[in-house]
Amino acid sequence: MRSSGDDNGGRDRPAHNDRLARSSSRWISEPARRTPVADESEVLVVGGGPAGVAAAIAAARSGARTTLVERAAFLGGTATGAMVASFMGFFWRDRRVTGGIGYEITRRLIDAGGAGDFMKYVMGEAAGHPFDVRTFPFDPEILKVVLDDAVRDCGIHLLLHTQVLEPVLENEKVVGATVQGRGDRKAVLAPTVIDASGDGLVVRKAGAEVEDTDGDPRSRQPMTLVARLVKVDVQRFRALPRQEKQRLVEKGYASGELALKILSLVSSPTGDDAFMLISRVSGWDGSDEAELTQAEMEGRRQVLSAIKFLRREVPGFEECSLTAMAPWIGVRETWRIVGDYMLTGEDVMAGRQFPDAVLQGGGPLDVHHPKGGDLTLAEPSSPFSVPYSCLLPRGLDGLLVAGRCASATGEAMGALRHMGPSMALGHAAGVAAALGAKRGRLPRDVDPGEVRDMLRSQDAIIDPLVPVEA
Numbered sequence: 001m002r003s004s005g006d007d008n009g010g011r012d013r014p015a016h017n018d019r020l021a022r023s024s025s026r027w028i029s030e031p032a033r034r035t036p037v038a039d040e041s042e043v044l045v046v047g048g049g050p051a052g053v054a055a056a057i058a059a060a061r062s063g064a065r066t067t068l069v070e071r072a073a074f075l076g077g078t079a080t081g082a083m084v085a086s087f088m089g090f091f092w093r094d095r096r097v098t099g100g101i102g103y104e105i106t107r108r109l110i111d112a113g114g115a116g117d118f119m120k121y122v123m124g125e126a127a128g129h130p131f132d133v134r135t136f137p138f139d140p141e142i143l144k145v146v147l148d149d150a151v152r153d154c155g156i157h158l159l160l161h162t163q164v165l166e167p168v169l170e171n172e173k174v175v176g177a178t179v180q181g182r183g184d185r186k187a188v189l190a191p192t193v194i195d196a197s198g199d200g201l202v203v204r205k206a207g208a209e210v211e212d213t214d215g216d217p218r219s220r221q222p223m224t225l226v227a228r229l230v231k232v233d234v235q236r237f238r239a240l241p242r243q244e245k246q247r248l249v250e251k252g253y254a255s256g257e258l259a260l261k262i263l264s265l266v267s268s269p270t271g272d273d274a275f276m277l278i279s280r281v282s283g284w285d286g287s288d289e290a291e292l293t294q295a296e297m298e299g300r301r302q303v304l305s306a307i308k309f310l311r312r313e314v315p316g317f318e319e320c321s322l323t324a325m326a327p328w329i330g331v332r333e334t335w336r337i338v339g340d341y342m343l344t345g346e347d348v349m350a351g352r353q354f355p356d357a358v359l360q361g362g363g364p365l366d367v368h369h370p371k372g373g374d375l376t377l378a379e380p381s382s383p384f385s386v387p388y389s390c391l392l393p394r395g396l397d398g399l400l401v402a403g404r405c406a407s408a409t410g411e412a413m414g415a416l417r418h419m420g421p422s423m424a425l426g427h428a429a430g431v432a433a434a435l436g437a438k439r440g441r442l443p444r445d446v447d448p449g450e451v452r453d454m455l456r457s458q459d460a461i462i463d464p465l466v467p468v469e470a
Contacts, residue, residue: 035178038186039157041067042437043430044176045194046164049077050419051403051426052196053147054101058430059194060154062454064437066430067157067188069164069179072327075147077198079419080140082330083226085275086266087136089418090118092362092383094134100460102423105143106136108150114142116269123264123364124377125242131364131377137266137275159188164197167206173442174206174398192433192443193399196426199287200335200405208393209338211409217285220410221332221368222260225279225299227307228324229317232274234267237316248314257309259302261374273323278306282370286331299329332368332404332417339407340389340444348415351382353464356448358388358428360461361421367414376414383464386416388448391429400443402429427460 043059045052048070056068078084087106090098109115115138123131151158161181168176168187176189195202204210240248245263252258260280267273279302284295303325310317346352348365365378390407391400401407402425404417415421432451436443455462 033185035185035187037189038179039067039188041065041157041188041190043067043192043194043433044188044190045069045196045430046177046202047077047196047198047403048072048075048160049196049198049403049422050079050102051422051429052077052194053151054423054426055194055196055402055430055433056156057101057150057154058427058458059434060156060430061458062431062434064434065157066154067159067190068151069159069162069177069188071161071163073160074144075151076140076143078330080144081327083140083228083275083324083326084330084419085138085140085226085268087138087419088133089362089415089420089422090136091134092360092380095362095383097360097362097383097461098420098424100424100427100455100458102420102427103459105146105150105423108146109138109143112142112146113269114139114146121266123366124262124375125245130242131379133364135266137268139268164201167193167202169206172397174202174396177202191398192436194402194426194429194433195399195405196402196429198331198334198404200337200401203337203393203396203399203401203405204335206393206396206399208396208399211336211338211342217287217334218283218291219370220286220334221370222280222282223284223286223295223299223329223331224277225281225296225303225329226326227276227278227303227322229274229276229307229310229320230272230323231319231321232265232267232272233316234265234271234274237265237314240315251313252306252309255309257305259306263314274320276306278310279303280368281329285334286329287334292329296329300325333410333413334405336405336410336413337393337401337407339401340392340394341387341407343386343390343406343408343412343416345409345411345414348384348412349378349380351380351384351464353385354387356388356452357385357462358391358448358451358455359386359421359424360384360464361386361415361424363415365411365415366418367411380415384415385462385464386421386425388428388432388451391425391432392444397442397444400429400433402426424460427458428455431455431458
């Protein structure tokens with residue numbers, strides 16, 4: 001049985017983590033180095049997830065020489081590497097609020113046979129608080145190729161298998177970053193850097209202020225390792241009465257076989273597979289490699305435990321088998337920068353509209369509780385906007401941010417981290433960076449009105465009352 005107060009899947013924190021913490025007081029000396037400049041662009045984008053890909057495409061299409069750096073072997077980030085195979089946040093109720101590059105990627109996926117179209121879906125049904133949304137299920141393997149093609153079409157200089165190490169600063173301004181690939185350390189220079197790394201790697205190392213520095217990073221929203229199952233009778237499962245789903249999830253949670261009170265799945269166009277959010281890994285810091293190592297192993301343990309329960313107890317899963325676990329665990333929350341403005345949960349829920357808005361969001365506000373197996377789902381009263389000032393790290397020049405490290409409170413990021421608004425954030429950052437390159441201006445000196453005009457010309461949705469076909 002699960003003990004009360006459990007916050008890390010029933011596993012005690014390994015002693016070796018404490019040894020690592022104690023050893024951090026020791027230092028070694030390294031020789032001074034000369035790092036060769038491998039590339040010079042006008043815009044450098046760090047991170048090839050949904051926000052980073054959209055930022056790179058937007059910058060390149062807006063006329064800037066663009067380099068995109070990604071540590072994995074493929075693009076897509078959480079959508080591919082964490083196998084969160086469903087885009088959300090494109091709609092507020094039945095009104096589409098995300099256009100531009102994000103919406104274009106959904107059309108490319110359909111054309112490539114990797115998706116159907118947006119569909120209605122009930123979130124939180126088994127948890128006892130159903131919430132209707134529109135979602136876009138897709139095959140993440142097809143998305144990898146779609147993103148390859150989209151980046152190639154724009155002439156972006158792409159560096160996969162490349163980890164960003166440190167920002168390069170000149171006169172207190174970020175002008176690039178050092179990177180490590182399969183060979184020697186190198187430098188990539190650009191007058192504007194977009195940090196879409198998720199953890200805010202570049203902005204934090206450049207000295208940006210981050211929210212909640214005094215909080216325990218292990219108390220943030222839990223992580224989830226996604227599993228892909230085959231031979232699932234998806235329709236039979238979906239036809240189960242809501243009360244029966246709730247009974248099953250409570251039974252699995254009480255026995256410890258399910259780590260969260262959710263039975264959530266989406267399917268690719270084949271229709272006989274299921275991408276399952278059936279793990280809930282709490283009590284670990286998703287921005288620390290030692291803790292993330294433990295989280296990955298705990299996630300895999302939870303997946304196998306949950307599959308045994310599904311086969312035994314849940315109609316439609318009797319013959320299911322595991323075909324893949326995500327290459328890495330999905331991390332909902334780590335560091336968020338403090339920008340010139342910080343979006344709040346109140347802004348989201350009230351549907352606040354800002355004069356320098358660069359995107360519209362639809363929600364839902366989706367916050368997974370650090371303890372217990374539950375989550376909070378809430379609908380904004382109307383579409384909400386995000387101002388350009390949320391992309392600007394306070395007190396730092398040469399940088400823009402996009403994705404889940406943008407300037408927002410933890411509550412507001414519960415609505416902003418969905419992949420629809422994340423891609424819209426990237427689109428806005430890419431346009432602003434390209435405009436800065438053309439005008440010879442720092443991101444903070446770029447006119448938000450110009451950014452908004454160019455976004456409109458690229459089919460982004462930034463105005464709240466413009467009707468858009470679903």
